[in-house]
Amino acid sequence: MKYEIILFDVDDTLFDFSLSEKKALHKAFVEFGLPTGLAEYEDNYKEISKVLWRDLEQGLTTLSELRVERFRRLFLTQELEINADTFSSVYLGYLGKETHLVQGAVKLCENLVSCRLAVITNGFRDVQTSRIGRSPLCNTFEQIIISEEAGFQKPEKGIFDYAFSKLQVTDKAKVLIVGDSLTSDIQGGINYGIDTCWFNPNIKENNIGIKPTYEIRKLPYLINIVLKMES
Structure with missing residues (x-):
């Protein structure tokens, strides 16, 4: 894997x-x-x-x-x-009561049960925990890392330090961040030295020089990236 x-x-x-x-x-x-x-x-x-x-x-x-x-x-x-x-x-x-999911989110997480899944989000603790807790993904994540609690926000390295400490992980090669924001998620991952996957369903043009490791249009496409065997 x-x-x-x-x-x-x-x-x-x-x-x-x-x-x-x-x-x-x-x-x-x-x-x-x-x-x-x-x-x-x-x-x-x-x-x-x-x-x-x-x-x-x-x-x-x-x-x-x-x-x-x-x-x-x-x-x-x-x-x-x-x-x-x-x-x-x-x-x-x-x-905090709005729990609308992107198409394919539940199926994706179900197909990644062999992985450790976590959330890393810029936002308000009460809002994000409420939304996740009320959603079909309520029991999906090992850790929910929220910038308000961490004291840092993406793309700062501090929030990734906080996440890695919570997850007790040291091998960056085994970690992938997935997000829609080039300047927050992807730049944050690059800064921290982990691989990145840009979720770009609307086919936005990337003209700011931030280069993700992968780019996908639909969430299920992530499955092959994550589960593919080392060559």
């Missing part, structure tokens, strides 16, 4: 984050008396959120700051008198 330990990203790798985010945002806006809020503000919110998550990867902000700042900026831009901290708490509460 080529790899013994698989580190999975969560959002947009095993879980359909776009759908989960959309549903949680809609419910939060409805609770705050804005039933059309998703349609009106989603694009602006995503632009703001994308910038802040990139800042997080680059160490320019913290997760606790990001939690509220994305909504503070949105409400300021849209001239909405809503408390960003309160709205964030409501949104994250709904998000």
